[in-house]
Amino acid sequence: MISGVAICLVALIAYIAWRNTQRYTLKDIRGPASHSFWLGSEKVHRNAKQVGDLEFQWARQYGPTWMVKGCLGEEVLWTADPRALQYVFHTSGYRFSKRTTATETTRLFTGESILTADAVDHQRHRKIMNPAFGAAQLRTFLPVFRRSAVRLSQKWKDMVQLGDKSDGCIMNVGETLSRMTLDVIGEVAFDYRFGVLNDNGVDNELVQAFNNLFIDTLLNQSSWDIIFKSTWRFIPQPVLKYLKYLPYKEYRRFATYLQTAIQTGKTIINEKAASTEKGSKDIISILVQSNLMEDARAQLSEREILSQIATLLVAGHDTTASSLTWLLYELSKHPEDQQRIRDEIKAARTNAAARGDDDLLPSDFNNMDFTNAVIKEGLRLHPIVPTLLREADSDDVIPLSQPIETRSGKIINEIPISKGQGITASICTYNRLKSVWGEDADAWNPSRFLDSDREKSSLGVFANLMTFSAGLRACIGWRFAVLEMQAVLVELVENFEYRFPEGVEIVRLNAGLMAPMVEGKMHEGVQMPLEVSVIA
Numbered sequence: 001m002i003s004g005v006a007i008c009l010v011a012l013i014a015y016i017a018w019r020n021t022q023r024y025t026l027k028d029i030r031g032p033a034s035h036s037f038w039l040g041s042e043k044v045h046r047n048a049k050q051v052g053d054l055e056f057q058w059a060r061q062y063g064p065t066w067m068v069k070g071c072l073g074e075e076v077l078w079t080a081d082p083r084a085l086q087y088v089f090h091t092s093g094y095r096f097s098k099r100t101t102a103t104e105t106t107r108l109f110t111g112e113s114i115l116t117a118d119a120v121d122h123q124r125h126r127k128i129m130n131p132a133f134g135a136a137q138l139r140t141f142l143p144v145f146r147r148s149a150v151r152l153s154q155k156w157k158d159m160v161q162l163g164d165k166s167d168g169c170i171m172n173v174g175e176t177l178s179r180m181t182l183d184v185i186g187e188v189a190f191d192y193r194f195g196v197l198n199d200n201g202v203d204n205e206l207v208q209a210f211n212n213l214f215i216d217t218l219l220n221q222s223s224w225d226i227i228f229k230s231t232w233r234f235i236p237q238p239v240l241k242y243l244k245y246l247p248y249k250e251y252r253r254f255a256t257y258l259q260t261a262i263q264t265g266k267t268i269i270n271e272k273a274a275s276t277e278k279g280s281k282d283i284i285s286i287l288v289q290s291n292l293m294e295d296a297r298a299q300l301s302e303r304e305i306l307s308q309i310a311t312l313l314v315a316g317h318d319t320t321a322s323s324l325t326w327l328l329y330e331l332s333k334h335p336e337d338q339q340r341i342r343d344e345i346k347a348a349r350t351n352a353a354a355r356g357d358d359d360l361l362p363s364d365f366n367n368m369d370f371t372n373a374v375i376k377e378g379l380r381l382h383p384i385v386p387t388l389l390r391e392a393d394s395d396d397v398i399p400l401s402q403p404i405e406t407r408s409g410k411i412i413n414e415i416p417i418s419k420g421q422g423i424t425a426s427i428c429t430y431n432r433l434k435s436v437w438g439e440d441a442d443a444w445n446p447s448r449f450l451d452s453d454r455e456k457s458s459l460g461v462f463a464n465l466m467t468f469s470a471g472l473r474a475c476i477g478w479r480f481a482v483l484e485m486q487a488v489l490v491e492l493v494e495n496f497e498y499r500f501p502e503g504v505e506i507v508r509l510n511a512g513l514m515a516p517m518v519e520g521k522m523h524e525g526v527q528m529p530l531e532v533s534v535i536a
């Protein structure tokens with residue numbers, strides 16, 4: 001067995017060496033020195049104290065485009081350059097696929113979903129899913145967002161009362177936010193009550209299968225697993241489908257989650273079929289209806305529909321909860337901004353009351369300029385998906401808006417690449433580029449989004465940010481997420497005050513999504529402790 005693996009490795013290395021002679025090389029593009037042939041700079045990057053720290057340093061040193069050695073000597077092009085990102089994500093349509101390692105890892109926990117579909121299939125998935133994410137549909141979700149936010153706010157009030165200090169308590173805000181957004185996605189996506197916020201969902205198998213899924217599988221990947229994953233790009237796709245059977249803890253964990261999600265999906269769909277109640281407005285019902293309208297060949301299979309349930313759970317709740325958590329972190333350090341939001345809420349409430357409305361409407365949220373600027377600034381500084389991995393489907397030339405100087409001293413504004421070239425889009429670096437965001441790009445300053453002279457959105461789907469990705473595969477749920485964040489933030493800032501506790505240092509770790517942990521207390525897992533007090 002061991003000699004078999006050794007022979008395969010030698011053959012693979014010989015193949016890679018031969019392949020490299022047939023390709024454009026990135027040798028002349030500057031970047032950090034490689035630490036080893038096997039791991040390149042992969043491990044060093046993953047072991048950085050915080051998400052983004054190394055990338056910000058590399059971008060300062062080499063400009064917004066650089067080369068990093070990956071596993072087995074691979075040359076990977078890293079970029080945060082706006083024109084390069086525009087080209088890869090927007091202009092080229094589907095010509096830059098997701099990297100095999102990203103797709104196949106995602107397939108382990110979402111199956112045959114929109115996230116893993118290749119170009120032709122992706123168009124089919126997206127067309128059928130789009131109606132569930134339109135503006136009209138979203139409006140029907142707002143009452144659920146608001147009701148859930150009020151439930152969370154009540155829960156926090158109870159927790160503060162139970163605390164030892166009557167004027168406030170230190171609370172891990174992310175934990176209950178994540179429970180609330182899970183309840184929300186259950187209700188609006190599947191018309192299913194998880195009930196995790198109030199009864200902690202202890203009996204729910206799916207909730208248990210999802211708990212800490214990414215921390216357990218992606219946070220501390222072993223060197224062998226990182227190298228193993230890097231070889232997937234050489235393995236034919238039909239063989240990769242068997243990865244889900246690998247007898248390793250991480251792979252079993254993903255498989256259990258997917259099986260449980262598929263099983264729950266089947267129950268939900270059977271209950272819906274048996275129900276006499278017609279015209280449900282949840283995402284899966286709309287998806288099923290929109291599927292039936294399609295020509296048989298364009299329809300999603302039952303397996304694909306069930307995979308969307310696993311996907312929506314993963315993509316649709318912790319993403320929003322983590323983004324809100326980072327937002328409260330920033331607000332806890334900027335009390336003056338909390339007050340500006342409260343003033344805006346008060347004015348919006350006065351307008352709503354004058355109209356005779358009991359609660360705020362989507363248009364009220366959209367008119368709250370400063371609150372929206374705060375949401376944008378939070379998404380800019382804390383993109384919970386900090387990098388996106390792509391590879392070129394054919395030989396190509398990547399244009400740059402900011403020319404770079406090569407090792408040999410040439411100034412270049414485009415980079416020729418070969419088919420299969422790996423590209424890492426550094427979203428967190430783009431979101432902090434001084435050339436795009438100004439000299440204070442590293443600092444919290446929501447007012448930058450109030451400046452009407454600023455260049456209008458040209459990249460991404462929201463506010464010129466790459467946080468929701470861009471182009472044909474951009475986040476389908478970005479409007480959903482923004483409306484949910486507006487509805488929840490308004491409730492949580494209107495009713496509570498936040499202070500950052502003394503002596504605590506928060507670090508950003510990459511566990512699939514960017515997760516906050518307390519320096520020195522990493523063993524306690526993901527947490528964001530903030531001092532929360534009720535506004536009388």
Ligand code: HEM
Pocket residue numbers: 098114115126311312315316317319320323383384385388467468469472473474475476477478480481
């Ligand atoms: C602040 C919250 C969110 C952030 C930052 C976010 C970010 C992203 C990003 C970066 C992608 C691209 C992933 C890739 O290319 O591999 C993505 C895709 C996706 N997101 Fe979101 N997301 C958020 C909320 C949501 C919500 C609330 C939903 C659903 C209710 C959702 C559903 C999806 C789906 C289905 C995709 C795949 C789209 C496709 O491939 O066409 N997301 N999201």
